[in-house]
Amino acid sequence: MNADAVKMLQGRYCNSLTDYSRFVTREVAIGDVPMGGNNPIRIQSMTTTDTMDTIGTVEQTIRMVDAGCEYVRITAPSIKEASNLAEIKKQLRMRGYNVPLVADIHFTPNAAEVAARIVEKVRVNPGNYADKKKFDTIEYTDLEYQGELDRIFQKFTPLVNICKEYGTAMRIGTNHGSLSDRIMSRYGDTPQGMVESAMEFIRMCEALGYYSLVVSMKSSNPQVMVQAYRLLVQTMVAEGMNYPLHLGVTEAGDGEDGRIKSAVGIGTLLEDGLGDTVRVSLTEEPEAEAPVAIALVKRYSERKAQSEKHRAEKKGLSVFSFQPSAHSPYEYKKRETYEANAFIGGHMVPRVVLDLSQANLKDASVMNDAGYLYSPILDKYNMAEQSVDFVYLGDSLPSFNLPGNLKQLYNYATWQKLTNQTLCHPLFTLGEYISADANRTSALNLVRITNADLDSEAFGLIPLDNSLVFVLETDEPHGMADQRTFFLKLQEMELDVPVIVKRSYAFSDHGPSTMDHGQIDLTTYLQLYAATDLGALLVDGFGDGIWIDAPQVPANIITSTAFGILQATRSRISKTEYISCPSCGRTLFDLMVTTQMIRSRTSHLKGLKIGIMGCIVNGPGEMADADYGYVGSGTDKVTLYRGQEAVKKNINSANALDELIGIIKGDGNWIEPAE
Numbered sequence: 001m002n003a004d005a006v007k008m009l010q011g012r013y014c015n016s017l018t019d020y021s022r023f024v025t026r027e028v029a030i031g032d033v034p035m036g037g038n039n040p041i042r043i044q045s046m047t048t049t050d051t052m053d054t055i056g057t058v059e060q061t062i063r064m065v066d067a068g069c070e071y072v073r074i075t076a077p078s079i080k081e082a083s084n085l086a087e088i089k090k091q092l093r094m095r096g097y098n099v100p101l102v103a104d105i106h107f108t109p110n111a112a113e114v115a116a117r118i119v120e121k122v123r124v125n126p127g128n129y130a131d132k133k134k135f136d137t138i139e140y141t142d143l144e145y146q147g148e149l150d151r152i153f154q155k156f157t158p159l160v161n162i163c164k165e166y167g168t169a170m171r172i173g174t175n176h177g178s179l180s181d182r183i184m185s186r187y188g189d190t191p192q193g194m195v196e197s198a199m200e201f202i203r204m205c206e207a208l209g210y211y212s213l214v215v216s217m218k219s220s221n222p223q224v225m226v227q228a229y230r231l232l233v234q235t236m237v238a239e240g241m242n243y244p245l246h247l248g249v250t251e252a253g254d255g256e257d258g259r260i261k262s263a264v265g266i267g268t269l270l271e272d273g274l275g276d277t278v279r280v281s282l283t284e285e286p287e288a289e290a291p292v293a294i295a296l297v298k299r300y301s302e303r304k305a306q307s308e309k310h311r312a313e314k315k316g317l318s319v320f321s322f323q324p325s326a327h328s329p330y331e332y333k334k335r336e337t338y339e340a341n342a343f344i345g346g347h348m349v350p351r352v353v354l355d356l357s358q359a360n361l362k363d364a365s366v367m368n369d370a371g372y373l374y375s376p377i378l379d380k381y382n383m384a385e386q387s388v389d390f391v392y393l394g395d396s397l398p399s400f401n402l403p404g405n406l407k408q409l410y411n412y413a414t415w416q417k418l419t420n421q422t423l424c425h426p427l428f429t430l431g432e433y434i435s436a437d438a439n440r441t442s443a444l445n446l447v448r449i450t451n452a453d454l455d456s457e458a459f460g461l462i463p464l465d466n467s468l469v470f471v472l473e474t475d476e477p478h479g480m481a482d483q484r485t486f487f488l489k490l491q492e493m494e495l496d497v498p499v500i501v502k503r504s505y506a507f508s509d510h511g512p513s514t515m516d517h518g519q520i521d522l523t524t525y526l527q528l529y530a531a532t533d534l535g536a537l538l539v540d541g542f543g544d545g546i547w548i549d550a551p552q553v554p555a556n557i558i559t560s561t562a563f564g565i566l567q568a569t570r571s572r573i574s575k576t577e578y579i580s581c582p583s584c585g586r587t588l589f590d591l592m593v594t595t596q597m598i599r600s601r602t603s604h605l606k607g608l609k610i611g612i613m614g615c616i617v618n619g620p621g622e623m624a625d626a627d628y629g630y631v632g633s634g635t636d637k638v639t640l641y642r643g644q645e646a647v648k649k650n651i652n653s654a655n656a657l658d659e660l661i662g663i664i665k666g667d668g669n670w671i672e673p674a675e
């Protein structure tokens with residue numbers, strides 16, 4: 001990195017918080033598919049087959065490449081598997097597949113040294129390459145700490161020299177859950193510890209004159225992951241480095257949860273302009289991951305041009321400059337707001353708004369989509385775990401009684417005409433609100449607003465009192481940054497008005513119309529886009545509520561997406577969280593089947609985090625902050641964990657779920673599922 005670039009970016013982690021600009025990194029050669037620089041953001045994944053199963057691994061690799069993977073990673077737990085990578089590579093090349101291969105290494109430097117002579121890239125985890133993890137807390141003096149680094153340098157040098165000789169690239173892949181005891185003792189279980197863990201190895205590589213590096217900072221908690229990557233870039237910039245970034249959320253799980261969690265972490269960083277390659281980790285077949293990664297990444301191929309065109313069309317839109325003093329992107333701090341109507345803002349969980357203005361408001365069962373399960377026999381509603389807080393009805397009036405605790409939003413003109421305004425609140429335009437005077441309510445007034453409105457004369461005329469809540473909209477192509485700018489400006493103005501963040505998705509003019517790649521449907525697009533756009537604000541503590549507007553997507557999907565985003569950002573917990581690994585050649589049971597089995601009996605345990613890990617080598621570390629763990633420890637053997645402590649070792653897998661439930665019950669954390 002040249003001195004001018006270092007000076008320009010000093011103290012920052014991206015080019016701009018408010019305008020799309022890709023952070024340009026050093027180009028690294030990985031076989032014939034270079035990464036970083038101005039290359040496209042690359043897609044990759046990892047096989048789940050046994051590495052000794054040559055044909056199975058070759059065929060799965062081919063399916064992954066055909067699905068869009070540009071690199072394929074294969075586990076090499078020992079020298080035997082590392083050596084077999086040569087046969088796998090040969091078979092692939094014979095079939096015309098030149099995809100660069102990456103060897104995944106944990107704990108075994110000797111396997112890495114074999115693999116580095118065969119494949120195009122090796123991944124090492126600095127937490128367990130030459131370091132150790134026994135969950136020991138050791139106080140190191142500076143001298144002892146340096147002594148440990150010297151020891152690691154000796155063990156790491158042969159691999160670096162082989163990589164230099166063979167033109168092999170290397171990923172320094174830090175995982176939140178597998179930081180070494182040494183790092184944990186000095187930095188704790190923190191993003192800073194993750195960054196330092198990687199930086200130590202990067203500095204050793206540079207000392208040896210080796211620069212073909214890629215770096216990752218993965219965690220199953222998207223908030224930790226986002227902070228770690230940002231801190232990594234800031235630290236690298238300060239040291240004049242700009243290595244490409246491999247983005248990923250580990251153990252994201254499957255289905256909707258896995259997609260939303262991945263998008264919150266990966267999407268947030270892509271919005272910042274960071275990321276040179278993406279791996280989405282799902283507990284599904286590996287070929288299911290590439291289409292999700294592609295959908296996340298391709299939003300940015302035209303982003304800069306779209307933003308500039310939009311600005312040119314709307315003359316007068318300005319780019320807000322970066323103000324790091326008003327905002328720390330490296331730690332979570334919820335924006336301070338007042339509590340309006342004892343319901344939204346302040347310390348309340350973020351509220352969810354669902355648009356039912358176009359629904360059939362003659363049938364009470366329409367409320368099922370909002371999480372209020374209507375019983376026609378009893379003529380009453382039961383609240384589900386995920387029941388929305390507001391329904392927006394626009395100008396439509398329901399012909400049935402709504403649930404007694406549900407707030408309704410009406411357009412101002414319609415709200416004025418309601419004979420009974422209990423639980424009914426007006427949604428104003430900015431102009432309506434300013435001229436409404438005595439017609440405003442003392443309870444809750446919601447006002448539609450955009451970032452551009454903050455610079456208007458009208459904004460100065462807004463009557464401010466604790467009944468006011470903004471509904472923040474955007475039509476900017478780089479909408480997250482537009483909305484983030486709004487929050488940064490409010491902070492500057494010291495305005496503590498609660499804000500509901502609204503995003504609208506009209507897919508027909510937003511890229512995908514119905515189906516794309518034959519594998520990604522509108523539901524998935526909505527999950528990925530909304531999780532990116534709203535998640536990126538929530539991980540920074542911005543937003544007192546969310547409103548997803550997507551007329552082409554069924555309302556029940558919108559509700560579960562909204563609650564999924566709040567869960568993934570840990571801002572509102574409404575269900576059990578599963579931290580399940582994507583599986584690999586080390587896996588000791590069928591992850592997908594086991595995850596579904598565990599989910600079927602525990603999905604009502606709201607707030608509990610259950611780790612489901614395929615192997616005992618990496619599993620316990622990788623499941624990081626899970627409350628309980630179900631970890632493969634041998635053929636048909638499972639070890640159960642409470643936090644990081646193994647409480648039942650090597651039990652028969654046939655009884656393992658019952659035993660796990662027994663432990664949860666014994667801890668007083670079990671509740672019986674509702675009928």
Ligand code: SF4
Pocket residue numbers: 581582583584585586587588613614615616617618619622
């Ligand atoms: S935890 Fe899962 S993905 Fe990680 S090494 Fe073990 S089996 Fe493979």
